[in-house]
Amino acid sequence: MSGLPNQNEQNRWQNRLDELYQKRLSDLKKIEPTIQNVHELHEKLMKETLQVAIEKTESEWGSVPAHFTFFVMGSAGRAEQLFWSDQDHGIIFEQKEGTDKEELQTYFLELGETIVDALEAVGYERCDGNVMASNKKWCKSRQDFTDQILRWLKEDTWENLRYLLTFFDGRVVSGSEEFLTDLKQTIFKEVQRNPKLLNRFKDNTGRLRNGIGMFGQLLTETEGKHKGTFDLKQLALFPYVNGLRLLAIQEEVLASETLERFQQLSESQSDIKKYEPSYRKLLEKRLMWQQSIDQYDYIHHLQVSSLDSDEKRQLKQWIKEGRELYHKVEQIVGRE
Template identity: 55%
Template sequence: MTEAKVYPEYEGQEWDKHYQFLYEDRLKTIHKQEHTSASLQECHEAIIQKALCLAIKKTESEWGQPPTHFAFFLMGSGGRREQSFWSDQDHGLVFDSDEEQDEHYFLQLGKEIVFALDKVGYKLCEGKVMASSPKWCKSLQDWKQQINKWLKDDTWESLRFTLTFVDSRSVYGKEELLDDLKKTFFQAVEANPSLLGRLTENTGRLKKGIGLFNQLLVETKGKHKGQFDFKQIVLFPYVNALRLLAIEQQIYESSTLSRFQLLPEKYNEVKRVQRLFEEMLEMRLIWHRNTKNYEDIHHLNVKELSQLERRQIKQWVREGHKLYQLIEGNLKKGGSA
């Protein structure tokens, strides 16, 4: 089994001090340096790995060594390597055992991981998509059964869980366990092609971003009233479209950029849009460099944008909607984009 790496600065069991040290490290490396999107993902990865180390070591000190092989995986923006400066938690655990006591162990480990990540600045997932939940912490066989059940149930919620899982990426442990789960999923979709159309319907409600007078549409109520939802309106049409193509093409990679790159030549018309997606990831960092919390990281104050920036956003919105609608239309028909 993979053994948790021992970082010299984390030796000993003064866990609160370790978490505070790591949080301060996060502030220095993530929030006080110039970043490209790629370098920011590397910094997040380093902080998350160290938090995992602390969680595993603390669990081992109280519960003993892990009883079997396991893999810890990220989902959401972390799984896709698309995190901004602040991010919430979306993750799971799979372990290679069917013993009930082993499930108790890994649920405890999951709770410790959630605690550690929260301490170092990763907000708890409101939907509880975290390894502390029995839904997202299971044995290999139970995970396979759950994936097949989600697809068989064919409800909006079960398909949403499935799409969340598709963006998973192993960051610790035995990566083959997660690959095995993805293989199970791909085989199920291949055996029942109509599922791809149903998954497409699940992400097909695109949030309108441009009004009748060519203005960017902002939130009309709530905490972000008057602000523009960059995540839902700009990013998600590209993310959702490339996820669907990854399912059709059985691409195991979870990042949107990798999915663009791994598409076959027949998708050259889709692949050309990669440049736009790269641009929006970089511009997002410029706009949010001084954002102080997770709650505000996905919205923009339109009044602070230049006319050139607004035109750029409108282009991204139009191209993203066009891309998604092209793929949606073809996949619903059972063809390729």
């Protein structure tokens, strides 16, 4: 492994990231705000940033020593990002017989830290919960990831199940799909063996906050920096997201995107699938509403005063349908 790079090299890497950031700002102004366009912008930017991080790590630590998969979770995993987003990601690497696991993990943790720095440089906030490839919990060999998932399911604390559900929204950005698919199949097998886990998952996601007051008003935040704004993510989107994730686990749907999960549900779930158009329209409208926001801290909070009466009525309808959907899912999941 080589020493630290000199200042000229550091400047070169930083210049490449600065160029990507400026291109991001330019592209955001040009694209039509559709779900697909915004997803493609993020995907391209993340792949280009990842490549810079790999090249920088190789220049300092030598060639990547094993095959690996870089995957994203959260809104990125579900392809539901807005114009600004934070980081939720991990690395799964292959450990061949005879190789030193500690050396491999040291290398990939260094790569993970470089990825975090690079993504931050192009506009992705660090994850408050440290769900990033620089964290040993999210940077492991295939076998160690399998062992960790089994441990999460065995020791089914609220925190462990939250990690598991976060992981299940994982989507590959670079590397072998098989690395991630095999781990999701591990979850399916354990749920088959112990169906009561589905009820534990429901317990973890079932505390829905109400977005509509007793007088039919949209309930806004009452304190903190978001006081007076409406939490679109928690109050409008999450009932759909959490409900479809539960059904995806029960029906062994591998897709990470909520809209794709709607499509891949079995025909017996027609009563759930009918909510897909509403969720798609909610995602599209959310992009329009939040298009002018240029800071991640405010991207999920909506100024209710900016909505006209029709928009408020429509938002309330989507909120009601999301809660209906989730309550129907609660009756379906783990029922048998």
